[in-house]
Amino acid sequence: MSAFADDLQSAYRRVRGRTVALSEPLTDEDCCVQSMPDASPVKWHLAHTTWFFETFILERFEKDFRSYHPAYRVLFNSYYNGIGEKHPRPQRGMLTRPSLGDVRAYRRNVDERIALLMSGKEEHDEIARLLEMGLHHEQQHQELILTDVKHLLSLNPLLPAYSSTSLPNTSYEEPMAWRAYDAGVVEIGHAGDVFCFDNELPRHRQFLEPFSLGSRLISNGEYLAFVEDGGYAEPGLWLSEGWDWAQANRVAQPIYWRQGDDGWQEFTLHGLQPLDRHRPVTHVSCFEADAYARWSGARLPTEFEWEHAATGASDFGHGSFHPSAHIGSRDTELTQLFGECWQWTASSYAPYPGYRAEAGAIGEYNGKFMCNQYVLRGSSCATPPGHARTTYRNFFPAYARWQFSGIRLAK
Structure with missing residues (x-):
């Protein structure tokens, strides 16, 4: 063997x-x-x-x-x-x-x-x-x-915990900074011999205008300011379909947030916890992420901007690696790229130039979903070790928020 x-x-x-x-x-x-x-x-x-x-x-x-x-x-x-x-x-x-x-x-x-x-x-x-x-x-x-x-x-009134251990103490919040990138043609997509899904191929060129990317994810505390400022009640901040979705479903805060007598709380895999304002906000839809970005005077990055920045922020290339090996290590200007929550982008999930799905049933894995979905990049705290890479393209409908999805801003 x-x-x-x-x-x-x-x-x-x-x-x-x-x-x-x-x-x-x-x-x-x-x-x-x-x-x-x-x-x-x-x-x-x-x-x-x-x-x-x-x-x-x-x-x-x-x-x-x-x-x-x-x-x-x-x-x-x-x-x-x-x-x-x-x-x-x-x-x-x-x-x-x-x-x-x-x-x-x-x-x-x-x-x-x-x-x-x-x-x-x-x-x-x-x-x-x-x-x-x-x-x-x-x-x-x-x-x-x-x-x-x-x-x-x-959904259980008992609010049972999946894990009996304490919530890991990984909460931190550094000052927000903006990392600037020049305009130019960049290489996007998977390269090398290690595994990738077919939607990460083929590697191709993409022109980027000058942009800046937020140095970290948006925190619970920052998102709470949006909630308390009436962000969910201001139609001018929302995409039309997002506003209709929020109104129809009476959405007024992230899905696992609850307001009680003792203030804001969040349901986690470790049970109901006081809302930690320093942790990244998670379980927000693309609609919510986009509205927050507009409220803050910024926007969501494209998936190409995210990949270009993430590739330059590490020496791990395009292969699989353990996300925690990167966080807070070589480039302090960009943190929380991996291992916290998936990050919504402004990019519709679409085929790369020259994409071809495999023949047969196995070819249904990715290509047929390239419609009415948005791309998320990075990985989350629930992503198995070794499963993340800079070219990985996750995708969900804009209303989805039960995933560990969060916000990184761009300008």
């Missing part, structure tokens, strides 16, 4: 084990409930990430393949029309069967079969490529498990 194959087996065990570990603080009931159509039950995440390996690898490469359960092909298909029928997304929480125990047995079965496939004498580049993609796909779902669980627990 090659060193690469050995590394891939180790990565497979590590990533798959972390997903299961994320579910361990939860009850069986926690894992089965769906809090809204945009979220999924933890049980479904555990099954779908397993379905990915069974469908795209075992079904294609395993000798004498037999599905673990024929119905799972439909139940745990997310959006791959090329695979076939799908269980309706808003009804994932109705799947009381299979049980959580059955899903865990499904994971063990597929893991054993994948291990057997990887231990085969014949190496296959396509298997390795799909395995690596499947692991990065599973890391995306690890982040979704945390964001979806947080939304679910926030």
